[in-house]
Amino acid sequence: MKPNVLLINVDQMRHDCLSILGHPAVETPYLDQLARAGAIFSNTYSATPTCVPARAAMMTGMSQKSHGRVGYEDGVTWDYEHTLPSELTNAGYQTQCVGKMHVYPTRKLCGFQNVVLHDGYMHYNRYQNDTPIGQSFDKTDDYIQWLRDKTNANTDLIDLGLDCNSSVTSRPWNHDEKYHPTNWVVSESIDFLRRRDPTKPFFLKMSFVRPHPPFDPPQSFYDHYVNEDFPNPVVGDWVEKADPYLMGLDPLTEKGIVPEKRLKRARAAYYALISHIDFQIGRFLLAMNEYGVLNNTIIFFASDHGEMLGDHHCFAKALPYEGSAKVPFIVSDPGNLLSFQRGSVRDQAVELRDLMPSILDAVDVPIPDSVDGKSVLPLLKEASASWRDFIHGEHELGEESHHFITNGKVKYIWFSQTGEEQFFDLQVDPFEMKNVIGDARNKKQINELKDFLIAELKDREEGYSDGAQLIVGRKPKTCLNHILPT
Numbered sequence: 001m002k003p004n005v006l007l008i009n010v011d012q013m014r015h016d017c018l019s020i021l022g023h024p025a026v027e028t029p030y031l032d033q034l035a036r037a038g039a040i041f042s043n044t045y046s047a048t049p050t051c052v053p054a055r056a057a058m059m060t061g062m063s064q065k066s067h068g069r070v071g072y073e074d075g076v077t078w079d080y081e082h083t084l085p086s087e088l089t090n091a092g093y094q095t096q097c098v099g100k101m102h103v104y105p106t107r108k109l110c111g112f113q114n115v116v117l118h119d120g121y122m123h124y125n126r127y128q129n130d131t132p133i134g135q136s137f138d139k140t141d142d143y144i145q146w147l148r149d150k151t152n153a154n155t156d157l158i159d160l161g162l163d164c165n166s167s168v169t170s171r172p173w174n175h176d177e178k179y180h181p182t183n184w185v186v187s188e189s190i191d192f193l194r195r196r197d198p199t200k201p202f203f204l205k206m207s208f209v210r211p212h213p214p215f216d217p218p219q220s221f222y223d224h225y226v227n228e229d230f231p232n233p234v235v236g237d238w239v240e241k242a243d244p245y246l247m248g249l250d251p252l253t254e255k256g257i258v259p260e261k262r263l264k265r266a267r268a269a270y271y272a273l274i275s276h277i278d279f280q281i282g283r284f285l286l287a288m289n290e291y292g293v294l295n296n297t298i299i300f301f302a303s304d305h306g307e308m309l310g311d312h313h314c315f316a317k318a319l320p321y322e323g324s325a326k327v328p329f330i331v332s333d334p335g336n337l338l339s340f341q342r343g344s345v346r347d348q349a350v351e352l353r354d355l356m357p358s359i360l361d362a363v364d365v366p367i368p369d370s371v372d373g374k375s376v377l378p379l380l381k382e383a384s385a386s387w388r389d390f391i392h393g394e395h396e397l398g399e400e401s402h403h404f405i406t407n408g409k410v411k412y413i414w415f416s417q418t419g420e421e422q423f424f425d426l427q428v429d430p431f432e433m434k435n436v437i438g439d440a441r442n443k444k445q446i447n448e449l450k451d452f453l454i455a456e457l458k459d460r461e462e463g464y465s466d467g468a469q470l471i472v473g474r475k476p477k478t479c480l481n482h483i484l485p486t
Contacts, residue, residue: 002201002363003337004297005088006288007355009058009205010277011051011100011120012212012317013303015044015326017274025230026271030282031330034299036343038332039380043408044350047393049305049317049325051102051212054352058302059083059103059110061356061371064394065460071396071478072318074124077485078103078110082368084356086111088203091365096192099185099207106140112205116188118143118181120209121157121164143184150179162214166251167307167315168258170215170222170269177218182210182273186280190287201363202293206284210273211307217272224275225268233263233310238422238435240313248313255314263310270309295335298362302355303327312432318395320404320413321432325393331358331380338362340380348379348387349407390449392456401476403457403464405449412449416464419472423449 016023020032021040046054053069056062060080064070067080085095089111098116101108106125109115118141125137137144148155157164160171173180178187189206196202235241248256258266288294308314308323317324329350333342353373360367361375378385394403404413411432413422423437423446436442450470457465461481463474 001199001296002091002093003335004201004293005093005203005359005363006297006299007084007203007205007207007359008281008299008301009100009207010211010301010303011207011209012305012307013274013328014306014309014323015042015303015328017271018328025225025228027224027275028278030278030285031301031328033285034281034301034332035330037334038299038330038342039340039344039346041329041331041346041348041350041376041379043347044302044327044329044352045325045391045393045406045408046303046305046327047325047351047353047391048395049319049393050395051304053395054304055102056080057352057373058304058355059085061353061367061373063351063353063372063392065480066370066372068480068483069478070394070480071401071476073478074122075104076479076483077105078108079483080110080370082370083111084359085109085203085205087356087360087365087368088363089113091363092200093203094197094200095203097205097207098188098192099181099205100209101207106135116142118184118209120181120212121214143181146184147175147179151175157214160214160216162216163252164213165316166213167215167270167309168248168253168262168266169213169251170266172219172222172269173216177220180216180218180276182208182276182280186284189284193287193291193293208277210277211270215266215269215273217269217276221272221276222269225271226265228268230267230271233267234312234431234433236312236431236433236435243313254316257313258310258315267309270307296337297334298337298359299330299332299334300355300359301328301330301332302352304352318397319400320393320395320402320411322426322430325404326408327352329355331362331376338377338380340377344380344383346376346379346383347408348376349389349391350376351391390452392453396476396478398476403453405453405456410445410449412446412453414450414453414470416470416476417473419470421446421450 017026048064050072056067089095095112096114243257248258305317306324311323357367357375411424422435424432454465458467
């Protein structure tokens with residue numbers, strides 16, 4: 001029988017929040033253990049770093065140009081012929097997702113045989129006046145029904161007064177820890193181990209909403225961090241130092257100077273959510289061992305995008321900087337099924353589109369022609385294996401719409417509405433403190449990355465490139481025409 005596959009997907013976790021990589025505050029003993037039994041890809045990027053496009057890349061193995069989601073937009077139907085779960089279902093796997101999907105329609109299976117759903121707070125299915133009854137939160141979400149049954153009928157996701165997109169406010173969870181959505185995902189996943197067909201290999205996607213806001217960790221995890229001293233966010237010399245419009249006082253701010261105590265509590269809560277997830281992953285690993293499946297399961301761990309968390313006075317995601325676009329990615333092989341040197345770190349430029357072909361390759365399932373990504377397995381077995389030169393990332397973001405080219409060692413950023421450019425030498429400046437776009441010593445390398453972007457954008461429908469130069473001011477889009485209804 002083929003190996004089982006466990007995909008652990010978290011939401012909005014920074015690339016650096018692993019204690020095995022030396023983070024000065026966060027403790028992640030179980031993720032560290034997964035890395036010790038596998039490999040970390042230290043230069044993994046989310047090419048379009050918000051939830052919907054990032055998950056499209058993971059589910060389809062496509063680049064953003066192919067899956068069509070080059071910004072954030074809800075309510076656009078997911079209609080892809082080949083997905084990771086559909087290929088594994090067709091190959092004889094029992095397939096299930098527990099937790100967040102963030103697809104449309106909300107209950108679309110996308111190839112899974114079963115989904116036990118909790119997407120978190122979704123604006124499009126919460127608005128009372130214009131949400132079709134069949135898509136409303138009360139009709140589609142499994143966790144809230146369970147939570148109300150365990151607590152009371154009036155329990156809701158907004159009880160704490162925290163917004164689902166605020167990275168600067170926090171409070172401890174207001175129920176027993178066992179009722180937290182993080183615990184619920186693991187409890188339902190353990191129940192899947194009980195109910196699965198033992199004659200089939202399984203593919204389980206265990207998909208957490210956290211550490212995406214609201215920042216609401218259980219009290220014990222919050223207490224662990226709130227009185228800790230940890231380094232302040234980094235602020236580059238290219239960043240506006242003032243906040244004349246007091247944007248930092250907005251609970252939903254994406255930039256600005258946040259009051260020091262408020263920001264410290266929010267960062268403590270964010271780290272606490274990560275440790276909470278880590279211990280619940282440990283709980284699931286214990287259950288897998290009890291059910292006798294741990295050593296016959298290949299485990300993948302990834303986040304859909306990061307969180308700026310105050311770096312450069314910015315918050316949340318969608319930006320091209322490391323805190324937002326760079327993500328953790330671990331391949332773990334407890335049973336040594338893939339026969340590679342474990343405990344290694346690989347620094348090639350990996351993207352979320354590489355997840356699907358890597359999983360299919362690991363269990364010897366054919367990779368569809370629609371897939372743009374590449375399996376990372378050759379990099380596990382031979383660090384010098386042939387690989388891509390650069391990754392192209394982008395995001396529609398109004399006046400801050402941008403494109404970036406990186407290999408994890410250097411990064412070129414072009415803001416399509418203003419023409420502003422940035423260049424960071426990540427090998428000597430990993431925190432992007434100095435924009436050296438004007439340094440003549442970097443001219444040759446900058447031109448190389450710029451030419452790469454010009455070629456990538458040639459023939460795009462927005463008109464960003466004519467094949468010889470980048471064109472400033474062309475209207476950005478959230479979705480390309482080929483996925484929009486006609």
